[in-house]
Amino acid sequence: MKYWIGCILVVLALAGLSLSNMNEYLFFAGFVILQGVVLASAWNILGGYAGYVNFGVPAFVGVGAYTALVLHLAIDAPLLVQIAGGMVTAGLLGLFVGLLTLRLRGIFFSIATIAVIFILEAVVMNWRYVGGATGLQLTRPEVMAPFESYTRMLFVVMVVMAALAVSVARYIQISHIGRGLRAVRDSEEAAECSGVPTLRIKLIACVASGGLLGAAGTTMPMYLSYIEPASTFNLTWAVSALAMPIIGGMWHWSGPLVGALVLGTLQEAVTVTISSELNVLVVGVLLVVFVVAAPDGIIGLIRKWKTSSK
Amino acid sequence: MENILEVTGLSKHFGGFTALSDVTLAVAKGERLGLIGPNGSGKTTLINCISGALFNDAGEVRFKGQNVARMAANARTQRGIARSFQIPRPFGSMTVRENLLVPLSYVRNLFGAKAVAEADALLHDMGLADRADVLSNQLSQVELRKMELARAMAAGPDLLISDEAMAGLSGAEVEEVLDILFKLNAKGITIIMIEHIMQAVMKFSQRVVCLDAGQIICEGSPQEVVANEYVQRAYLGD
Amino acid sequence: MFFSIELLFEAVLFGLLLGCFYAAVSLGLSVAFGLLDVPHVAHPAILIVGSYGAYMLGTYGFDPILAGIVLMPVFFVFGVLLYRFYYETFEKRGSQAGVSGLAFFFGTAFIIEILLIIFFGVDQYSAEADYVGGSLELGGIFLPYRLLAAFGVALVMTAGLSFYFSKTFTGRAIKAVGQDELALRLMGANPVRIKQWAFGIATGVNALAGAMLIVVNPVEPSLDRIYIGRTFCVVVLAGLGSMSGTLVAGLLLGVTESIVMMFFGVSWSQAVAFALLLFMLGVRPQGLFGR
Numbered sequence: 088m089k090y091w092i093g094c095i096l097v098v099l100a101l102a103g104l105s106l107s108n109m110n111e112y113l114f115f116a117g118f119v120i121l122q123g124v125v126l127a128s129a130w131n132i133l134g135g136y137a138g139y140v141n142f143g144v145p146a147f148v149g150v151g152a153y154t155a156l157v158l159h160l161a162i163d164a165p166l167l168v169q170i171a172g173g174m175v176t177a178g179l180l181g182l183f184v185g186l187l188t189l190r191l192r193g194i195f196f197s198i199a200t201i202a203v204i205f206i207l208e209a210v211v212m213n214w215r216y217v218g219g220a221t222g223l224q225l226t227r228p229e230v231m232a233p234f235e236s237y238t239r240m241l242f243v244v245m246v247v248m249a250a251l252a253v254s255v256a257r258y259i260q261i262s263h264i265g266r267g268l269r270a271v272r273d274s275e276e277a278a279e280c281s282g283v284p285t286l287r288i289k290l291i292a293c294v295a296s297g298g299l300l301g302a303a304g305t306t307m308p309m310y311l312s313y314i315e316p317a318s319t320f321n322l323t324w325a326v327s328a329l330a331m332p333i334i335g336g337m338w339h340w341s342g343p344l345v346g347a348l349v350l351g352t353l354q355e356a357v358t359v360t361i362s363s364e365l366n367v368l369v370v371g372v373l374l375v376v377f378v379v380a381a382p383d384g385i386i387g388l389i390r391k392w393k394t395s396s397k
Numbered sequence: 398m399e400n401i402l403e404v405t406g407l408s409k410h411f412g413g414f415t416a417l418s419d420v421t422l423a424v425a426k427g428e429r430l431g432l433i434g435p436n437g438s439g440k441t442t443l444i445n446c447i448s449g450a451l452f453n454d455a456g457e458v459r460f461k462g463q464n465v466a467r468m469a470a471n472a473r474t475q476r477g478i479a480r481s482f483q484i485p486r487p488f489g490s491m492t493v494r495e496n497l498l499v500p501l502s503y504v505r506n507l508f509g510a511k512a513v514a515e516a517d518a519l520l521h522d523m524g525l526a527d528r529a530d531v532l533s534n535q536l537s538q539v540e541l542r543k544m545e546l547a548r549a550m551a552a553g554p555d556l557l558i559s560d561e562a563m564a565g566l567s568g569a570e571v572e573e574v575l576d577i578l579f580k581l582n583a584k585g586i587t588i589i590m591i592e593h594i595m596q597a598v599m600k601f602s603q604r605v606v607c608l609d610a611g612q613i614i615c616e617g618s619p620q621e622v623v624a625n626e627y628v629q630r631a632y633l634g635d
Numbered sequence: 636m637f638f639s640i641e642l643l644f645e646a647v648l649f650g651l652l653l654g655c656f657y658a659a660v661s662l663g664l665s666v667a668f669g670l671l672d673v674p675h676v677a678h679p680a681i682l683i684v685g686s687y688g689a690y691m692l693g694t695y696g697f698d699p700i701l702a703g704i705v706l707m708p709v710f711f712v713f714g715v716l717l718y719r720f721y722y723e724t725f726e727k728r729g730s731q732a733g734v735s736g737l738a739f740f741f742g743t744a745f746i747i748e749i750l751l752i753i754f755f756g757v758d759q760y761s762a763e764a765d766y767v768g769g770s771l772e773l774g775g776i777f778l779p780y781r782l783l784a785a786f787g788v789a790l791v792m793t794a795g796l797s798f799y800f801s802k803t804f805t806g807r808a809i810k811a812v813g814q815d816e817l818a819l820r821l822m823g824a825n826p827v828r829i830k831q832w833a834f835g836i837a838t839g840v841n842a843l844a845g846a847m848l849i850v851v852n853p854v855e856p857s858l859d860r861i862y863i864g865r866t867f868c869v870v871v872l873a874g875l876g877s878m879s880g881t882l883v884a885g886l887l888l889g890v891t892e893s894i895v896m897m898f899f900g901v902s903w904s905q906a907v908a909f910a911l912l913l914f915m916l917g918v919r920p921q922g923l924f925g926r
Contacts, residue, residue, distance in 0.1 A: 140737045142676075187917045193733050194674045195916055198867050201676075202909035205864055209906035220902065263502040270488045270499045276450060277486035279470035280479065282504035282552055286469075322860055326745050329738055337734070338490070368749040374742035378735050379724055 090257065094250055101246045105239040114242040118310060120351035121245040122303050126324070127331035127343030128252040129299030133292045134329070135337030136265055138272035139193055143184070143200030144328040145320045146207050147177045147297050151304030152319050156217055159225070159308065166244065170305045177301020178294045185293035189286060208320040222315025225308055241310050248306075252299050257340040259295065268292055300328075323367055327354075330374040336384030345385050401426040401556055401587050402447070407456035409442055409611075416442040418611040420456070424556070424589065429582055431602030431619065432591045435631050438608040440591050441483060444558050448480045449473040460556070475504055479554035481545035483561045483591075489534035493525060493544055496533050500552035516551065523547045523577060539570040546577060557581065558589045563597055571597055599623070607631070638898065645776050646897040647890055652782045654889020656851055658882045659789030660844045660862065661869035662796055666837035668867075669875040670809060671830050673721065674737045679862035680744035681838060685710065685845020686854040687751060690760050699762040700788060703846025707839040714838025715831050722827060744859060751856035759853035762846075785847045792843060797878045799836075809833040810876070864908040871915050874925020884923065887911075 105114065126144065133139045141147075151173035158164035158172045184203060188196040212220040227237055234240045259265050267288045270278035279285050308314045327350070335346025350370065357366045381388055402424040409417040417439045424430050434440050445451040447458055449470030458466040465473050479500075488496050497516040501507045507515055520526045523543045528536065533544060542562045549557055559578065563571045575597055582588050592598050598605060598619065605622040607615040609631040615622050622628055660682060667675040685706060692702035725736040764784075770777040800806040812819050812829045819826055848854060869888055873880030888908055896904035915922065 134734060138734055140734050140741075142741060187913065191916065191920050194668075194737065195871075195920065197674070197737055198676075198863075198871075199913055199916055201863055201867075202913045205861070205909045206906045206913070209902055212902045213900075263498075263508065266491070266495065266499055267503060269490055273488040273490055274486040276470075277482065277488065277548075278499070279450070280448060280474055280482075281500040281548060282471050282474040283499060284469070284471050284503075322745075326742065329741065333738055364749060364752055368746065368753070371742050371745040371749060375739060375746065378738045378742065382735055 094254065098246055098250050102243050105234060105243050111236065111238065114236075114238050116355050118238070118242050118245050118306075119355065120348065121242070121249045122306075123327065123331055123347035123351040124249040124344055125245070125252040125299060125303040126328045127335065127347040128249075128256040128340065129296050129303065130328045131332040131337055131340075131343045132256055132259055132299070133296040135332055135342070136260060136268040136272070137289055137292045139189075139289070139292075140197045140329070141200045141296065141300075142197050142325050142329070143203045144300055145322060145324040146200065146204040147180060147300035148304035148307070148324055149204075149207055149211070149316070149319045150177045150180050151301030152307040152314060153211060153217055154301070155305040156223070156225075156308045156314055160216070166306070166309065169309075170244075170248075170302055173301045173305035174298040177304070178298035180301070181293040181295075181297020182290060184297075185290045189289045189293070204320055204322070204325075208316050211316045211320070218315060220316060222313060223308075225312050225314065227309050227312055237309070241306055244306060248302055252302075253340060253344055255295065255299065256343065259292075260340050264288065264291065323370075326367065326370050326374065330370050330377075332384070333382075334373055334377045334384055336386030338383065339386055342384050342386045349385065399426055400424060401428075401461060402589075403457070403459040404443075404447065405457045405459070407443070407446060407453050407458065409439075409446055409451065409453050416611050417446065417453070420608075420611070420613055422606060422613065424587060426555075426587055427582070427585055428587055429578075429601055429603045430587075430589045431598040431605040432589055432608065433593070433595075433598055433605060433622070433628075434608035437610075438631070439611040440608055441560060442611075443608065444480060444560055444589075444591065448478055448558060471503070474500070474552050474554070477553075477555035478558070479549035479552045479556070480558040481542070481549050481560055481562050483564070485538075485541040485545050487533035487536070487541060487544060489532070491533060492530050493520065493533050493536070493547075494529040496544060496548050497551040500548060504552040519547050519551055522580070523550075524573065539566055539573070542566065542574060543577070546574070546581075550581065554586065556587045556589070558591070560591050561593065562590075563592060563594050575601060595623070642897055643894070646893045648773075648776060648778065649782070650890030650893030651886055652778065652786045652889070653851075653893060654886035655789040655793075655882065656782070656785045656847060656885075657865055657869055657889050658885025659785075659792045659840075659847060661866040661873075661881055661885060662792060662878075663837035663841040663844065664866045664870050665873065665876075665878060665881045666796075666809070666833055666840075669870055669873075669877070671718075671812075671833055671837075673718070673740075673834065674733075675740055675837075676737065676863060677740040677744040677747065678837075678841065679859040679866055680747040681710070681713075681841050682845045682848060682862060682866075683751065683854060683856065683859045684747060685842040686849040686858075687755060687760065687845075688842065689846035689849050690762060690854075693762050693764075699764050699846045699850050700784070700843075703788075703843035706842035706846070710842040711835040711839035714841075715835040717838065718831050718834035722830070744863075748856045748859055755856065757855060757857075759855045760849065761853045762849040764850065781850045785851045788843065788847055792840060793878075793882050796836075796840065800878050805829070805832065809836075814876075861905055861908070864912060868908040868912040868915075870922075871912055871920070872922055874922025877922065877924040880922065880924035 130141060133141055154173040154176040155169035158169045184199055188199045211217060217223060267283045270283055271285050275285055331346035331350050332343040334350055336342030354366050357369055377384060400423045404420060404422040407417055407420040420443060432440055446453040449468060453466055457464050460476060460478060494516050497519060498512055501512045501515055517529060520529050525543055525547060528540060546562060563574050571594060578588055590601055602619050605619045606613055607622050607628045614627045615625045664675060664678045667673045667678060688706050689699045689702040693699060770779045771783060800810055808824055808829050812826050869881060869884045872884035888911060892904050892907045895907050
């Protein structure tokens with residue numbers, strides 16, 4: 088109950104901010120950071136809870152983005168329909184990859200997720216309707232009442248999406264589904280013998296994780312007014328989506344949230360002050376440092392510090 | 398007395414190697430069956446085929462009258478087959494109690510306070526009540542074995558297969574585990590026990606089956622089987 | 636581009652040469668992942684480092700193949716240290732090890748790529764050698780010397796490693812450690828030392844393969860991404876643990892890619908390795924020759 092009160096308060100506060108006079112840049116940056124929250128929470132459903140590493144985040148984000156685009160081009164669908172459509176296709180992609188590889192060892196799943204990126208990128212590059220390799224320019228309304236700008240509206244959409252993603256991750260974690268996933272991760276054989284339908288539960292995680300990743304991608308075309316395959320299917324998404332939960336902490340729903348906020352803010356700062364290459368390097372280095380030295384992430388460090396200072 | 402488990406003509410190959418060859422075995426309801434045989438004779442493979450960890454290549458596995466040979470392991474657990482593992486497989490990131498909550502929720506649909514109460518009751522019967530909140534990867538060997546059994550029991554099985562639960566335990570610890578198994582059987586649960594510790598097998602089993610090189614070479618009362626020359630040759634070599 | 640037998644033949648021939656090269660490039664991964672079970676997604680990134688290394692030595696007048704050979708011991712040492720680090724940090728960790736290990740190698744691959752961008756920029760680099768220019772004419776088809784050179788070196792590498800793993804004592808020990816570590820330990824051999832050595836070999840081989848890469852194609856830092864697909868495709872197609880299978884798998888990939896490139900264009904051919912990989916995982920995950 089406490090969680091829901093806090094969640095709704097935060098959403099309302101952030102939405103309220105968007106109606107204020109604050110600098111437009113903050114909403115651009117805020118959008119990106121919140122997108123990170125969605126990606127990190129979604130990734131962790133499969134990565135942290137079940138132990139399956141999804142490198143194919145760009146594929147899911149891309150599927151979401153291009154589904155939204157197609158819906159926009161074909162039937163001028165409103166944003167909510169675009170998001171719903173993107174979630175469905177991305178969820179189906181998760182189901183496909185899961186069915187193909189979840190019977191095998193974890194690393195084959197991971198490699199398959201990389202494969203999907205490049206295959207989908209090739210498909211999109213050869214599909215003129217969505218702009219092919221050169222991409223597509225989009226027109227979007229300048230203003231969207233009651234917001235001062237379209238960007239602010241997208242910001243609020245992202246706030247709600249982030250709240251949704253974190254809530255779903257939290258629900259899965261504290262429910263028996265989360266315990267089932269942990270059982271599968273700790274010992275799949277013992278989980279089977281304890282009545283856990285291991286394949287089904289892994290597929291559920293795949294679909295949930297994939298769908299939410301796709302949702303994060305659906306707002307991209309409108310946010311950028313532009314879409315093209317190279318940046319949409321860029322592998323950098325994968326490093327970020329991996330780094331945020333690892334830095335924040337993989338075994339609790341608050342971890343990806345913390346990781347996304349910390350890394351997102353840091354990335355914005357670095358990109359603006361130094362360079363964008365260095366930004367990616369920072370992400371990579373932090374990822375490796377945390378994986379080696381602090382595998383339980385920031386949340387884990389806080390916990391350790393709390394129990395040792397008692 | 399009807400049979401709770403009927404294995405007929407079971408065979409299992411791994412590539413060119415035959416692990417089980419035409420094994421036929423019936424277990425009566427409520428029986429205490431001992432399964433013995435030298436290392437590599439196929440005992441664990443047989444158990445794996447019964448519990449669903451492996452699928453047999455030929456033959457039938459009838460549990461409570463139904464052929465379960467093509468069912469996934471979790472489905473078989475739902476029907477009432479539970480097992481412990483030779484090398485314990487705890488859910489290491491969970492506490493002892495949480496380990497039990499898994500089968501309690503997935504097999505018996507118990508959640509929340511009811512599940513916790515049931516888990517604690519089981520742990521009490523096993524003598525693990527004071528370890529309920531400990532992370533399972535920090536337990537001692539005998540505690541792990543007991544937790545394995547408790548977790549298997551949490552699934553509310555009709556047939557419990559104990560795979561070398563006593564290996565490496567001290568005399569007193571063996572007695573503890575044996576005691577638990579007797580108590581469970583007294584409640585009506587059929588138990589198949591795989592063991593190398595002969596006194597335990599003799600003491601516990603009503604009937605003993607001996608495997609060697611994937612085939613049943615002898616079946617009968619504990620005394621008969623132990624005295625059988627084929628059994629002795631299998632264990633001691635020619 | 637209409638279909639003709641001559642074009643098909645040319646595509647197949649190119650494919651065979653290219654495929655042998657792909658096999659050589661995947662040999663290191665076949666050892667690291669196939670035999671040692673290390674989730675080494677950073678393998679292609681190290682490959683590219685080898686290419687840049689060969690380029691650097693090339694500016695001092697080294698022939699690329701020679702540069703590759705010179706770099707092999709350096710890479711060997713690096714491989715040993717990398718495995719040691721991986722083992723101490725991750726293989727001892729238990730159920731979280733899978734995620735962490737994968738994340739570690741992925742992060743490392745990325746760091747390598749970014750460092751290459753920082754030091755060399757995103758432009759493409761080529762190797763200079765006598766044979767990079769011309770072609771051999773064979774019945775109307777022009778086979779570039781650089782492909783033939785790579786083909787030759789690749790054949791030697793594959794044969795060499797196959798021989799090593801089947802005939803020498805250490806080689807067989809490496810194969811054994813992948814199959815039954817406990818038995819090896821009981822025989823008095825130290826599995827960690829053996830795995831270290833094997834990983835070192837896998838990385839050392841990468842140096843020469845990388846040098847070959849820059850002979851065949853211009854390189855740029857992001858090339859490691861598509862080579863993740865190609866190398867893992869070859870290793871999975873061959874079947875984990877099969878050295879000779881790597882050659883056959885490489886040829887298969889090379890020919891398929893070449894045919895697709897000839898008739899459908901470059902952008903589709905880049906997806907071939909990944910598509911083939913997915914296909915194998917779905918249909919026959921143990922590969923063509925796997926155990």
